[in-house]
Amino acid sequence: xxxxxxxxxxxxxxxxxxxxxxxxxxxxxxxxxxxxxxxxxxxxxxxxxxxxxxxxxxxxxxxxxxxxxxxxxxxxxxxxxxxxxxxxxxxxxxxxxxxxxxxxxxxxxxxxxxxxxxxxxxxxxxxxxxxxxxxxxxxxxxxxxxxxxxxxxxxxxxxxxxxxxxxxxxxxxxxxxxxxxxxxxxxxxxxxxxxxxxxxxxxxxxxxxxxxxxxxxxxxxxxxxxxxxxxxxxxx
Amino acid sequence: xxxxxxxxxxxxxxxxxxxxxxxxxxxxxxxxxxxxxxxxxxxxxxxxxxxxxxxxxxxxxxxxxxxxxxxxxxxxxxxxxxxxxxxxxxxxxxxxxxxxxxxxxxxxxxxxxxxxxxxxxxxxxxxxxxxxxxxxxxxxxxxxxxxxxxxxxxxxxxxxxxxxxxxxxxxxxxxxxxxxxxxxxxxxxxxxxxxxxxxxxxxxxxxxxxxxxxxxxxxxxxxxxxxxxxxxxxxx
Numbered sequence: 001x002x003x004x005x006x007x008x009x010x011x012x013x014x015x016x017x018x019x020x021x022x023x024x025x026x027x028x029x030x031x032x033x034x035x036x037x038x039x040x041x042x043x044x045x046x047x048x049x050x051x052x053x054x055x056x057x058x059x060x061x062x063x064x065x066x067x068x069x070x071x072x073x074x075x076x077x078x079x080x081x082x083x084x085x086x087x088x089x090x091x092x093x094x095x096x097x098x099x100x101x102x103x104x105x106x107x108x109x110x111x112x113x114x115x116x117x118x119x120x121x122x123x124x125x126x127x128x129x130x131x132x133x134x135x136x137x138x139x140x141x142x143x144x145x146x147x148x149x150x151x152x153x154x155x156x157x158x159x160x161x162x163x164x165x166x167x168x169x170x171x172x173x174x175x176x177x178x179x180x181x182x183x184x185x186x187x188x189x190x191x192x193x194x195x196x197x198x199x200x201x202x203x204x205x206x207x208x209x210x211x212x213x214x215x216x217x218x219x220x221x222x223x224x225x226x227x228x229x230x231x232x233x234x235x236x
Numbered sequence: 237x238x239x240x241x242x243x244x245x246x247x248x249x250x251x252x253x254x255x256x257x258x259x260x261x262x263x264x265x266x267x268x269x270x271x272x273x274x275x276x277x278x279x280x281x282x283x284x285x286x287x288x289x290x291x292x293x294x295x296x297x298x299x300x301x302x303x304x305x306x307x308x309x310x311x312x313x314x315x316x317x318x319x320x321x322x323x324x325x326x327x328x329x330x331x332x333x334x335x336x337x338x339x340x341x342x343x344x345x346x347x348x349x350x351x352x353x354x355x356x357x358x359x360x361x362x363x364x365x366x367x368x369x370x371x372x373x374x375x376x377x378x379x380x381x382x383x384x385x386x387x388x389x390x391x392x393x394x395x396x397x398x399x400x401x402x403x404x405x406x407x408x409x410x411x412x413x414x415x416x417x418x419x420x421x422x423x424x425x426x427x428x429x430x431x432x433x434x435x436x437x438x439x440x441x442x443x444x445x446x447x448x449x450x451x452x453x454x455x456x457x458x459x460x461x462x463x464x465x466x467x468x469x470x471x472x
Contacts, residue, residue: 052329053389055336055382067328069335076328092303092312093288099305099335100291106342114350115363116370127351127363134352146291153289 001080003029004061006041006054011224012176012217014070014105015058020168021074023211025081031216033057071098074165083165097150097166101173104143108176109225111135111232121222121229132232136184140177144192151194170195171202176226183234237316239265240297242277242290247460248412248453250306250341251294256404257310259447261317267452269293307334310401319401333386333402337409340379344412345461347371347468357458357465368468372420376413380428387430406431407438412462419470 003022007015022029032040041057043049044066051061054068060076067073075095078084084094114131115124147170174195178185189196202208211217220226239258243251258265268276277293279285280302287302295304296312303309311331314320320330350367351360383406410431414421425432438444447453456462 047385047389052325052332053382053386054332055339055379065325065328067332069332072328072331072335075331089288089301092301092308095308095311096288096290096303096305099308099338102335102338103291103342106339110346115366116374118370118374127366130351130363134354138354143291146289149283150289153283 001028001062003027003077004032005029005058006032006044006061007058008041009033009038010218010221012172012220012226013058013224016172017070017101017165017169018058018060018073018077019216020172020208020211021077021081021083021165023216024168024205024207025077025083026207027077027081032061069102071095071102074098074169078165081165083163083168085164094164094166097147098169100143100146101166101169104139104173105225107135107139107143108180111180112227112229121227125231128229129232136181136234140181140184140188141191144188144195148192148194151198167198167202168208171199171208174199176220179220180226180228181233182228183236187234237264237298239263239313240268241265241294242268242280242297243294244277245269245274246454246457248408248456248462249294249460252408253306253337253401253405254294254296254309254313255452256408256444256447257313257317257319257401259452260404260441260443261313261319262443263313263317268297305338307331307338310334310405314401317401319399319404321400330400330402333383334405336379336382337402337405340375340409341461343371343375343379344416347416348463348465357463361467364465365468372417372470376417376420376424377427380424380431384428384430387434403434403438404444407435407444410435412456415456416462416464417469418464419472423470 005015005018005022007013019031044054044059047053049066051064051066052068054066056068058070058073059066059068060073062076067076075098078091078094084091111132112121112128113124114127121128203212220228222228241251241254241258243249255267280290280295283289285302287300288304290302290304292304294306294309295302296309298312303312311334314327314330320327347368348357348364349360350363357364439448456464458464
């Protein structure tokens with residue numbers, strides 16, 4: 001099966017969570033928009049193609065299936081790429097964690113866009129500062145602490161395996177947060193030792209390591225979800 | 237199977253999407269917190285119970301499984317309660333729509349809490365007005381228009397059936413938006429005829445009709461996700 005991934009060119013964005021799974025598994029896939037331009041997605045978004053109607057990218061075409069929503073794409077790919085432990089309990093737990101990552105990513109996005117999605121960050125900077133401060137005070141420690149607890153827990157037959165799409169997404173989350181909020185993340189260091197170990201392990205996986213060094217890995221930038229605006233980060 | 241639903245007392249919130257599915261199907265369930273108080277949830281959230289660790293309510297206990305995240309709970313219950321069409325394509329499409337509803341609900345929440353989750357609405361009213369204006373201008377028409385298109389499309393074997401957990405959630409979404417933004421929703425009326433028809437059909441289902449008239453259906457209020465603050469709505 002040759003998968004077709006549809007996501008904006010120029011940013012990692014939500015598509016990157018899917019891309020990491022495809023890359024890690026060495027799956028056969030085409031990054032459609034990067035090969036043909038962002039317009040390649042439009043006919044799907046405008047309802048001109050068969051199959052499910054996506055609300056937004058990323059979406060995956062797998063044979064005749066069209067699947068949107070990042071967490072759902074990973075739920076679909078997980079068993080097919082060997083990226084989720086076997087057993088329905090483990091699959092459900094993995095998907096629960098992934099949907100929680102989705103929530104977290106939306107909150108990261110809103111740090112720089114707290115008021116109006118269609119306006120620039122620069123047009124909502126005071127609000128962004130306020131929202132980011134609350135995010136760094138309350139939400140960042142809560143979410144990272146939760147994932148630390150999940151890793152620490154490793155509970156019996158429902159535990160995640162040593163490798164899953166969730167691990168890949170947690171790696172991406174930590175990488176993005178390190179880029180966006182380096183000072184805040186330095187301060188979190190001692191409280192996230194398990195996540196740090198996980199991220200280091202993922203970065204060393206051969207396919208991921210090769211991918212990260214390839215031109216396919218676009219650098220984080222200020223058009224994406226994880227943006228580095230020094231004025232929003234903690235003081236050094 | 238007697239399901240145990242864990243969700244805050246006193247509000248409909250995200251738990252209501254699960255409750256509607258259980259009620260519509262006439263499932264055997266206990267609304268645990270309502271019977272034993274909010275504290276009944278704490279031991280799960282604090283990791284004192286076996287199974288998956290929830291990040292937040294709602295979560296469902298089904299035998300030994302603990303399942304959090306609203307959309308995922310519905311993905312689990314759907315086939316068991318006859319609330320999703322058969323076939324993997326239809327199940328995936330239903331879940332895609334449900335995860336999109338999750339995103340929409342988060343945006344509805346942020347209209348009254350754009351900056352700091354842990355502070356009161358009254359402490360962030362100017363920002364709430366700005367965010368709500370953008371929400372009513374851009375996001376509400378985009379999301380409702382999307383679901384109108386999905387219903388209109390009814391595409392072949394991937395179409396949703398005449399009834400699913402997605403329909404129940406769309407009913408809840410329309411009900412909540414009618415409560416929160418009555419003027420804005422009146423203006424949307426002609427652009428959402430299919431959603432209106434769907435919501436009317438759901439309200440007439442015997443189990444739903446009985447539920448809505450029962451004391452189990454808590455009224456919408458200003459502690460929940462859908463809040464009515466007249467100053468945030470459109471002018472009449």
